[in-house]
Amino acid sequence: MPVFLTTTDDAFETQFKALLGAKREDSPDVDHIVAGIIADVRDRGDAAVIELTSKFDRLDLTPETMSFSPEDVDRIIADVPEAEREALQLAADRIRAYHERQLPQDESWTDASGATLGWRWTPVSAAGLYVPGGLASYPSSVLMNAIPAKVAGVPRLAITVPTPGGVVNPLVLLAARISGVDEIYRIGGAQAVAALAYGTGTIAPVDKITGPGNAFVAAAKRRVFGKVGIDMIAGPSEILVIADGDNDPDWIALDLMSQAEHDESAQSLLITTDAAFGRAVAEAVEKRLETLDRRAIAGASWRDYGAVITVRDLDEAAALSNRIAPEHLELCVADPDALCDKITHAGAIFLGKWTPEAIGDYVGGPNHVLPTARSARFSSGLSVMDFVKRTTLSKMTLQSLKAIGPAAEVLAQSESLEAHGLSVTARLKSLNE
Amino acid sequence: MPVFLTTTDDAFETQFKALLGAKREDSPDVDHIVAGIIADVRDRGDAAVIELTSKFDRLDLTPETMSFSPEDVDRIIADVPEAEREALQLAADRIRAYHERQLPQDESWTDASGATLGWRWTPVSAAGLYVPGGLASYPSSVLMNAIPAKVAGVPRLAITVPTPGGVVNPLVLLAARISGVDEIYRIGGAQAVAALAYGTGTIAPVDKITGPGNAFVAAAKRRVFGKVGIDMIAGPSEILVIADGDNDPDWIALDLMSQAEHDESAQSLLITTDAAFGRAVAEAVEKRLETLDRRAIAGASWRDYGAVITVRDLDEAAALSNRIAPEHLELCVADPDALCDKITHAGAIFLGKWTPEAIGDYVGGPNHVLPTARSARFSSGLSVMDFVKRTTLSKMTLQSLKAIGPAAEVLAQSESLEAHGLSVTARLKSLNE
Known part of the structure; x- marks a missing residue:
């Protein structure tokens, strides 16, 4: 059985921290x-x-x-x-x-000083x-x-x-x-x-x-x-489903199992506003675990790392989700767009009950290579951006060098980088000759 | 003295490879x-x-x-x-x-199947x-x-x-x-x-x-x-200047020294179409090294890692530059924009003789934290993108799930991920009930 937590419990914060901190992967040192x-x-x-x-x-x-x-x-x-x-x-x-649609745009503009600035992307x-x-x-x-x-x-x-x-x-x-x-x-x-x-x-x-x-x-x-x-070094897969009581428990159970079946170290979490619904999902999971081909793997993952968390309301759900920063996040609630607006950290969000996470694994369109282990706090899934790089471009005119060069001379001097300053000074001096 | 290379020499390829492969940094193992x-x-x-x-x-x-x-x-x-x-x-x-200008845009669109897709950036x-x-x-x-x-x-x-x-x-x-x-x-x-x-x-x-x-x-x-x-782990700084003969040797010498003065492991390279100009720059460097405050550092860098390479034409210069993938690249040639179009790998490009690299260190506008040690082949300088991350968004309707769900079921089955498939099947089945 997974753990059952309730935010109204005194012990909740301690239990939740233990869940967040659980070390799921024990890579051999090779x-x-x-x-x-x-x-x-x-x-x-x-x-x-x-x-x-x-x-x-x-x-x-x-x-x-x-x-x-x-x-x-x-x-x-x-x-x-x-x-x-x-x-x-x-x-x-x-x-x-x-x-x-992810292909980034090159940019070029000329500023008030006459300097032409921009950048260019290349694969x-x-x-x-x-x-x-x-x-x-x-x-x-x-x-x-x-x-x-x-x-x-x-x-x-x-x-x-x-x-x-x-x-x-x-x-x-x-x-x-x-x-x-x-x-x-x-x-x-x-x-x-x-x-x-x-x-x-x-x-x-x-x-x-x-x-x-x-x-x-x-x-x-x-x-x-x-x-x-x-690219990133991916850890075991994770899903967090936020669901209200108005869902089919079996659908949510299958969504949870579709991560659990990947790996014994995978993690499937449910946050719900309805404690009875949470229990119904857990029962549906047990039922599915009787017949799934990969029940040994999925069962181990659910038993060791699964959790059902009952919350007071969806604001609390969003706050917990942002602490988890899940790889995959399903929003199975009446107004998924409103809840989505409150999510700050997640690899991929699946909105509404017609969007099982498995769609994103195959045919949705977005990438299925996503940040795991809470790294959605600071990183993104794989994209076109991983295969391009930016070169910044600067072109001064003698006017723009006159306008902004003296500030560079001052800063170079303050950093004791004499040649930096002189490379500007020599050019500005030629203007006065 | 730095090394002097000429692409017409039989030994050039060997010499150039040695230059590319020179290990400039010997970090202590701490x-x-x-x-x-x-x-x-x-x-x-x-x-x-x-x-x-x-x-x-x-x-x-x-x-x-x-x-x-x-x-x-x-x-x-x-x-x-x-x-x-x-x-x-x-x-x-x-x-x-x-x-x-680097702030990325959120996107959202609805495709032909009725699925709403997109992404959102958050800091x-x-x-x-x-x-x-x-x-x-x-x-x-x-x-x-x-x-x-x-x-x-x-x-x-x-x-x-x-x-x-x-x-x-x-x-x-x-x-x-x-x-x-x-x-x-x-x-x-x-x-x-x-x-x-x-x-x-x-x-x-x-x-x-x-x-x-x-x-x-x-x-x-x-x-x-x-x-x-x-962010990246930066190595010692580098500059490559591509210059034709129509430049002031002292300006180019100062540009080379403005990297060399950073660090004894810094690298300053000149590629020129004019061998006599290359020698004139080297002489100007020696002259500047008599008086620069940081002449000990700059002199060591120039002596150990500096190079002057004479090429047949600017196409050859661009090809060598792309193999070097320099952190900083100055294009001091008559038509810097045309040459710039031939550059595929560089952290930052400074176009024309009025744009000494030091401008980019301080006041140009682009970032001065740039990829070193040839990593401009696959990475970019620091930017707003380093402080944001992308969450992908998918929202299916029952129509779009009907349209693309069956393909997900087939692929899930082919990958032996039964619960993945069933999470789609259960939903599609409810449509027929």
Whole structure:
């Protein structure tokens, strides 16, 4: 059973803090092993990648077979059923349409001093996307990472996906094809991250690496950060549902379970204004846990980290939600827009009872790579912005330098940076000659 | 003397790669010490901060004197000369005007399926700005960090600045006052970063920490990342000047020296289409190095990391510049706009001979916190965007769920995430009942 809390209890604040502070992830410390793998790939390139893939994935590659050729992909995706093909295409189209609106604008203007100022956005030249193999090999994640990169205009997008024993999920390759991915490598683990960051004889280095992975992949991403850009290191998934009593308990139970089934460390929370409804949802969860395929995982997550919190009113619900800063937030209340206005920290909000969070995982349009572990307080989900960077632009005329240069001279002097000041002085002096 | 390279030399590619790969920074490994300091501040709060400040800064604080009161600030800034006051205000006004244009827009639209989609930007609730003490205590950096945060709408902005022996730079406090900083603490080092991240009895925790610092501060920022957001970890400063022969060698020499004087590890590079001009600049540098106050630092930087590269034409200059991805790039050529169009990776570009880089350090308007060490390939300078985060919004109607829900069911099934699919199925089923 999950915990049941009520804000009117004296012990509530203590209980809520314990819930907020619960450590859900206990990553093994693999940093030492990963450091060795990265050094090996830097030193020996393809040879190291091939050896490590043979060892960890029981797959013997050569530089020639390291990537899937277009013909490989054609052959493997040929058998994907039409329904899945259409669903993936619909998802891709909607994700693309949403992300195209995120493309930032260049700006340029001339100010009163005559200075022309502005900025310009450009895509990274090459990005690498890590795709997990095995159970967590989700084609939807390929779309969610690859499409923003391509919308941003990244000219070269490479995927690495481990294929233990040579087995690959055809839908992953189809998602890559639909997204316009340029290169697909049959490698994984820290060796794949190292190959993307530093390059090998076969794989050219990239500038940015995104995508989820296990502890080895996460440690490798942390280590190559600085040499290349990385996206966030995602923790276990979370959902918070705020619901009034006017909902179907089974729907809310399924929404909670759709996070819980991801991972035993996932967290599903319900905040409700109606204590009886909260109990009804918990009962509906128990019922669903009798039959769900992933009931062992979902049940463990719900038992260890689940919670049902009864609040006095929706203002209190919003205040608690803002302290939680959830990755996913469902607002199943009569006026979800009004409640939404009170939310300051959340990765993604799903408004109203017709918007189960699962829609956002696949076909809604917004990205499903979102900040976890309360990091929505200071960070955003994956977007086109992760694949572009801004260059600021300044152009002075001699008039504008005359107008604002003297202030720069004063400040340079106050900071004891003489050459800074002189670089302005020399130019201003030429005007008086 | 710096190195002189020419692209027509057979050895050029090897020499250029060596220049690109030169390791300029050798940070001491203080991670172990920093881990202990952070643990101590988490455990003992104010008491630990007070002890560490006494030990490292020779300053005895109490919880009451840990921050500068508004009266302290009034008293200390009273003696700032009018010229410096005006220069700082001019800089602040220009920086604010530039950054106000960066405020991102919320979006909301309804698509063909009837789904309402969009996103919303909100500021972080609290930000902390680390300001170094001593020599590198630059008031301009206070403006560059604090103003974007306040433009973003951050309601609570705290500064920490170490005051060894109780000494503080009055201009730092004035810059904080002008920027609208809310709290100023007399602490520094890893203990200040820990206090901002985890909070103490006196200091409330923040959600984001920005600002430059020494190896201890950098290691502490890396360690608290995840608990809070951080900005980039900046390396030594760099400038690349692309100049044709029609420039005053002394101006370009001063521009190169205005980076070199920052730090012995700074790097100043000149790319020119005119070999004789390149030699003239090198001679002008030597001349300036006879008299510059910071000639020891600037001379070491120029000798160890400086370079003059002669190219065939400006296309070649642009291609090399894009491989360097410089923090600061000056385009001192007849048509800087045309050359600018060919630049894909740079933190900030300064166009034309009337725009010395020092203008950008103080009064231009754009931010002077910029990506170093080739990270302009994948990251941007500090901006309003560092203090806001995006929440994505989705609202389905029953019509839109009918239209796109079935595709989500198919994809959920293909990923073996049964509850995901059922959360859609249960809702769609109710429509048929």
